[in-house]
Amino acid sequence: MIIEPVTRIEGNAVIEVRDGKVYFKVLEFRGFEKFLEGRSFEYVPMITARICGICPVAHAVASARAIENAFGIEISERAEDLRRVLLLAQTIQSHALHLFFLALPDYFKSDSFVGVPKDLVSLGIELRKIANKIVESIAVRPIHPEVIVGGVARDISKNPVDDLRTLLNGLVSKINDLNILKEGEVLSETAYLSLNTAGKIDFYGETLKGYDGEFFEFKPEDYGNYIEEKVESYSFTKFPYLKGKVCRVGPLARLNLTKVDTDIAREMSKEFKNIRHETLLYNYARLVEIVYCLEKTIEILENVRSGEIRQLVKPREGVGIGVVEAPRGTLIHHYEFDNKGLLRKANLIVPTTINNTAINQDLNVMYKKGREEDFEKIVRAYDPCLSCSTH
Incomplete structure (x- = not known):
């Protein structure tokens, strides 16, 4: 059978x-x-921003961070x-695209977003619109943004806090309508990996936190000791493992x-007070993160710290590693x-690459259960890029 x-x-x-x-084959x-x-x-952040039209900010920021680490x-x-703020805004637009246009049709028994209630579709459009405006105000363009080594391209011009609050209130009013996203089943138990700062969610965090039955932490520059x-032969996407585990x-x-x-x-x-393994809970987690990103963006913009937005850069010989949380997960850029x-x-370890083995594993579990009709729904839960x- 081929899909x-x-x-x-x-x-x-x-x-x-x-x-x-x-086999989940990426050709x-x-x-x-x-x-x-x-x-x-x-030029490296400019080029890596062209890797993806959906999450270009994450690649550009990880790239700049790796270069700064090297120098x-x-x-x-x-x-x-x-x-x-750039990473949070990009996450809002990416999660809104996936949730309201790609994933929700599965819950409303539709082949496209046409089957999704219009108020939810409209909300998704507005979330993406304001998020892209924020990226544009700091990084010149929402697609192929400019992230400068040594800082950012522009200071934020018009503070969008009032618009963000309006959207946050609109989203919160729809949360009960989206409780359908809480459904799911455990297909397989895996290890997990994410950035954090002092145990808190942080898309620009300093430490990597893992779970393989027990919690552990390590510095980004030590990733080679943990990730293999x-x-x-059947896919151009690599298969990374964390301490030998899926x-x-x-x-x-996160x-x-x-x-x-x-x-x-x-x-x-x-x-999520306990470790949850249900694959479809990825979609509910995206809803939580959209709310978090709106709240956190408001908090940062109301208390943005002082300083120059960029500084001069002098190159030197060196090795640098830059890690951020992209919408789909931990993103690693490693340069020499x-x-x-x-x-x-250059070595790039991309979130979808890390999730690749788990996607294949879940599909095989579904096949053994005779649930071939749900193959695509399971793949979409990961929002692969x-x-x-x-x-």
Whole structure:
């Protein structure tokens, strides 16, 4: 049996059942890791922003962070706040796109968002609109944004706090209508990975937190001691493992591993007081994170710290690792530069790559249960970004 293409996801994939086993095959190939080689440092964030049209901010910020780490640069507190706002805004628009247009049709027994109630679709549109405006105000463009090594491209011009509060109130009024997202079943138990700061959710955090039956933490520069990348012949997406175990990242992992420190989202996140393994809970976790990102963006913009938004950068020979939480999970950029600031080597570990093994594992569980009709629904729960994942 072959399902081709898998619909309502970003990128191209095939689900194939052969000899009693299910394969999630990603056959497109991008190659960013190779053609970044030899590029001057200032162009690298611009190029990596072109990896994806949905989560370009995460790639650009992770890239800039890796370069700054290699050159020994610390950005100002204000620039750090603005980068956090960029990551939060991008998460709002990405989660809104997936939740209201790609995932919700599954819950309303529809093949497209046409079957989703119009008020929810309208809410999704408004969430994406304001989030893209915030990205544009700081990073010039919502797609292919400019994130400068040493800071950000622009200071935020018009403070959108009032508009954000209006959207937050509108979303909260619809939460009961979205309780359908709480349904799910445990297909398989996995390890989890996420950034955090002092145990709290932070898309620009400093420490990686993992769970493999027990909780543990490690520094981003030590990721090679914990994450092993493998390949399989049937897919151009790699298969990373965390301490040898199948691992998941993204909204479900973040809420399983970290505490939410905003009022409304904290109450919603009580569903995750224990480790939850239900794959479809990814969608409810996205709803919680949209609320969190709205609340957190308001908080940061009302208390944004002082400092220059950018600083001069002097290249040097070095190795740098930049990690952020992209909408789909932990994103790692690892660079090696010569003394002229030219990139010798790049390694990218993308959230969908980390989730790849779990996707394959879930599909095989569903096949054994005779639930082939739910294959695509399970894949969509992960919101895979396949053009991000094939390098």
